[in-house]
Amino acid sequence: MIVSPQTHRFTEPLSLQSGAVLSAYELMYETYGMLNAQRSNAVLICHALNASHHVAGVQVDTQGRAIPRSEGWWDNMIGPGKPLDTNRFFVIGVNNLGSCFGSSGPTHVNPATGETWGADFPVVTVEDWVNAQARLLDVLGIQQLAAVMGGSLGGMQTLSWTLQYPDRVRHAVVVASAPNLTAENIAFNEVARRAIVTDPDFHGGYYLRHGAIPKRGLRIARMIGHITYLSDDVMNDKFGRHLKPLAAQVAHAAALVAEEGDASAGVPAGRAYQYTTQGVEFQIESYLRHQGDKFAEYFDANTYLLITRALDYFDPARQHGGNLSLALAAAKASFLVISFTTDWRFSPARSREIVRGLLQNRRDVSYAEIDAPHGHDAFLLDDPRYLQAVRAYFDHKVSI
């Protein structure tokens, strides 16, 4: 499935929860499959922290050749014959406001000043994103979604859709999410933000004007994030206390592979400690540094602040004295809620709070708690029971 993004420019001002107003803005999006004549088969996908509108399919270069490893972030879930089947559904991926992947955000020019927004881009919330997404549906001529679906922060948007636009959503698929962040969740976000904001290259958020990028802070933020995405168990399985092979050992192993064709032949099982405080000793360190380095090359620091704040602020029960059941009374959709046993960032207990709140309102809810070892990351991975739960829901529950 070859896909390419589109952009729509909105000129009607958007009032944000903070009180700020975006006078004009662009949303970048992709669509997969065909909208049917009744316009009743549309499914909106909401993305999480560092994802984008590019949900499924592969992208092509200027010569029309498929770009290697350009699959969308939920390509295992969405496409022809996949659990969310684009032969039947018209699927929309949209990049959120404040992002750095195409929609209006801090790296864009503020039309009022002619300078890049930087730290002046207004704070955006889950509710603001949903309002902007609803306007995109208006443009696409879609009055009601067959379903809205998302994982993690995307699950929060999904939940918010059912509360902000109850008549526009028939089904909601909320994966690995929570009705709000715990103190510990906020704490991890705050440490990541402090790493970015106190990086001398941050310049109060106006780094682009200074020709700088706060890469040190971004690296630390991403490393912290990665720890919370994985389970303790999967980290032990994948990395344990294994030492990083030394360069000489890697070269030796490569030589043996070249010679003997056996990839496992030359890799040493262990080695002596190097006794280093600043160097890499363990494989987990090497992995985290690599993830941090990659992230700092492509992600925008102000976007990181904005998106983690959207996570912090989301709390539909807040206006109802903390009573989630009261907050969820507005929802009319049917729900599929999914959690993963080893997800300690958004634990199954948090998903069960959503389920309980919906049941107290006699909503139609299916709940799957998937026994998966991968922690929060499981929502992006190929767990067969998980994919089957989504497939069965769309096949049997979601009519078009």
Added chain:
Amino acid sequence: MIVSPQTHRFTEPLSLQSGAVLSAYELMYETYGMLNAQRSNAVLICHALNASHHVAGVQVDTQGRAIPRSEGWWDNMIGPGKPLDTNRFFVIGVNNLGSCFGSSGPTHVNPATGETWGADFPVVTVEDWVNAQARLLDVLGIQQLAAVMGGSLGGMQTLSWTLQYPDRVRHAVVVASAPNLTAENIAFNEVARRAIVTDPDFHGGYYLRHGAIPKRGLRIARMIGHITYLSDDVMNDKFGRHLKPLAAQVAHAAALVAEEGDASAGVPAGRAYQYTTQGVEFQIESYLRHQGDKFAEYFDANTYLLITRALDYFDPARQHGGNLSLALAAAKASFLVISFTTDWRFSPARSREIVRGLLQNRRDVSYAEIDAPHGHDAFLLDDPRYLQAVRAYFDHKVSI
């Protein structure tokens, strides 16, 4: 109990596990209670990451006045009539090599160069610390300890004592500890270290020569640490999603208290979000920033690297092909092992590994798993069941 530290200078070289040799070094220590005539009532206390030789009692200023809030870090545990009763035992607190609280470390002068050690201070391990502590006991004329005791990293030293000097330890009290770090533990240490090392004020570890201190990195390191010391539950109880009162609200509350004498009268239950990405919104953020700021004022960055590396490297089973039972075969002491249910840094499962390994060697082991809400920090707090377990052990099991 008024206490003051002493220093001993060792001139016999100390060979370290890394192969490096410390030609001369100082250890700072305190003692509480009296060594009996048989020299059989000594208990050594091993400290964790950011603690010191100042374990119990209060310090006095130059005029001999008690300094407010100068109690030792385990003052609730150790003193006259306390669980480890200094009316009966002679207790020794010693600051470890590489620390920044008095014993030789990176902020001291390297006698070979006349400059501060900085990043050149050699990597020290749990085993090295135990060897240095054993030499201090030689100086004090103590051949055998009634007990050695420590929490967290201090528990690792305690365990190592029973393996390195099995004939010099009759009892070992290992609290909230582990036989080694998991991949996740190492990961958190590594992120903290990267925050320090990539701080432009770190200067490769020679910041003192540059008149700089990598405070940004130290703040981030401490914030990460604090998250892992607390349980999710206690964070929710203590901070939840509470917003930080605004300065105007604090002033208003203070005025009401002054007027009405009711401390709870003026504190607003809630307020509107401020919608800030760089400012403080939630109380947990304010708490973490405060902890980070305090820590950066007094802790040495190279010491942080050294001590977290000592944690990473500790793994007595490593020399035995990962078999902890084989590693623990050397121990002769009797053990009290204590863990806390909500400690996710060093979980009860890790303490049970130690207990199982000892039982496989038919060692005498008592194990207490304390149902406490406070996470890893519980080992420093006043949980009555915990304090009673230690008291009962010293009263009834430890003869002198």
